[in-house]
Amino acid sequence: MRVVSWEETLTEQEKRRAREQLEQLLERQARLGHSDVVTYYPPEAIAQRDLFALAGTHVDGTQWAVGDCDHRFPLQSISKVFTYALALEDNGREATLTRVGVEPSGDPFNALEFDETNRRPHNPMVNAGALVAADILGGADVDEKVARLLERMRIYAGNPELEVDQELLDAMLADADRNLGISYYMRSLGMLVGEVEDILRVYLSACSVHVTAAELSEMGATLANGGENPRTGERAMARTYVRDVIGVMFTCGMYDAAGQWANDVGIPAKSGVSGGIMAAIPNQVGLSVFSPGLDQHGNSVRGINVFRELSDRFGLHIFADPAETQLGRLGGRVWPEPEPEPEPGALDPEPRDDLPDDGVVPVAIEGAATV
Ligand code: GLN
Numbered sequence: 575m576r577v578v579s580w581e582e583t584l585t586e587q588e589k590r591r592a593r594e595q596l597e598q599l600l601e602r603q604a605r606l607g608h609s610d611v612v613t614y615y616p617p618e619a620i621a622q623r624d625l626f627a628l629a630g631t632h633v634d635g636t637q638w639a640v641g642d643c644d645h646r647f648p649l650q651s652i653s654k655v656f657t658y659a660l661a662l663e664d665n666g667r668e669a670t671l672t673r674v675g676v677e678p679s680g681d682p683f684n685a686l687e688f689d690e691t692n693r694r695p696h697n698p699m700v701n702a703g704a705l706v707a708a709d710i711l712g713g714a715d716v717d718e719k720v721a722r723l724l725e726r727m728r729i730y731a732g733n734p735e736l737e738v739d740q741e742l743l744d745a746m747l748a749d750a751d752r753n754l755g756i757s758y759y760m761r762s763l764g765m766l767v768g769e770v771e772d773i774l775r776v777y778l779s780a781c782s783v784h785v786t787a788a789e790l791s792e793m794g795a796t797l798a799n800g801g802e803n804p805r806t807g808e809r810a811m812a813r814t815y816v817r818d819v820i821g822v823m824f825t826c827g828m829y830d831a832a833g834q835w836a837n838d839v840g841i842p843a844k845s846g847v848s849g850g851i852m853a854a855i856p857n858q859v860g861l862s863v864f865s866p867g868l869d870q871h872g873n874s875v876r877g878i879n880v881f882r883e884l885s886d887r888f889g890l891h892i893f894a895d896p897a898e899t900q901l902g903r904l905g906g907r908v909w910p911e912p913e914p915e916p917e918p919g920a921l922d923p924e925p926r927d928d929l930p931d932d933g934v935v936p937v938a939i940e941g942a943a944t945v
C-alpha cells in the first residue's frame with residue numbers, strides 16, 4: 575500500500591515539530607487511566623488495552639499517523655456507517671427511511687428501544703438500526719451481502735486486503751443474546767424481514783473487519799471527500815448519499831453521548847467498542863483515534879479527549895468561527911506554538927451527587943459490557 579506521507583511535504587524542522595506535538599498529545603492523554611474493554615474480547619486484546627494511535631488523511635491524499643498505528647483492530651460499531659451507506663444505495667433514501675429513522679435515540683447502543691410510532695429503529699448508528707440496514711442490504715445470501723460490504727470497505731480504506739476476523743466473529747456470535755433479543759423482537763413487530771441468524775451474521779461480520787488507525791482515517795477521508803477515496807481515486811459510495819451518512823454520524827454517531835459530542839467536539843464521527851473513533855470533516859479531512867478503554871457509553875475515553883483537544887486547538891468544530899479554523903496546521907504544515915497543556919478530562923460532566931440514585935445500570939462500564 576502506498577502511503578503519501580505528510581512528512582514529504584515538510585522541512586526537517588516542521589516535521590520534528592509536528593510529530594513532537596502529536597506525540598505529546600498522545601502522551602498527555604495516555605496519563606488518563608482507562609476503563610475496561612468489552613467482555614467478548616480475548617485475553618490478548620484485553621492485554622493490549624494501552625495501545626493508542628492517532629491518524630489523519632486529508633482530502634488531498636496526504637496522510638499522517640502517530641502512536642500504535644500499525645496495530646489492527648475491529649471496526650465494531652464504526653462498521654454501521656458503511657452498512658448504512660450501502661443499504662441506502664441499494665434501496666434508495668425513501669425506502670430506507672421507512673425501515674430505519676434518523677433520530678438520535680438518547681439510549682445506549684444495544685437498547686431494546688424503537689420508534690414505536692413509525693415501527694422502525696431510531697437510527698442506523700445503534701444496533702437495532704444497523705441490524706435493519708443489514709437486513710435490507712442487497713445480496714442473495716449472507717455470503718454475498720458480506721462480500722459486497724467488504725468490497726466497499728476495502729475501497730474506503732484503500733486496502734484490498736481487509737478481512738473479517740473469523741475468531742472475533744465466532745466469539746461475538748456465541749455471545750449475542752442481546753442482539754438476538756433485539757432482532758427477534760423486531761421481527762415479531764415486522765421491523766425485520768429476513769432470518770435473524772443471517773442478519774446477525776452480516777451485521778457482526780461487518781463489526782469484525784480489522785483496520786489500522788491510518789486506514790480508519792482514510793475511511794473517514796473517503797466520506798469527507800464525497801465518497802471517493804482521496805488517495806486511490808476509487809469511488810466507495812454514491813455521492814448523493816454522502817450527506818445522509820455524514821448527517822446521521824453527526825446527530826447519532828456517538829450513541830447516547832451524541833449531543834454532548836456535537837456540542838463539545840462538533841464534527842461528524844462514529845465510535846465502536848473496540849475503542850476506535852472515525853471522524854469525517856467534509857471537504858477537509860478524515861481523522862481516527864484508537865484507544866480501547868471505554869466510558870459508560872461504550873466510547874473510547876482517551877479517544878474522546880484527543881478529539882476534544884484537537885477540536886479546541888485547531889478550531890475543527892464545524893460551526894466554529896472560520897477565523898479559528900487551522901486545518902492546514904493539523905496537516906502538519908505549520909503547527910502553532912505549543913499552548914499550555916489542557917487538563918485531560920472526560921466528556922461527561924462530573925456526576926451530581928445531590929440527586930437521588932435512579933438505579934440505572936450503565937451498559938459498557940468496568941468490563942461488564944454485554945452484546
Ligand atoms: N459487537 C458490538 C455489538 O453488536 C458492536 C457494538 C459497538 O461497537 N457498540 O453489540
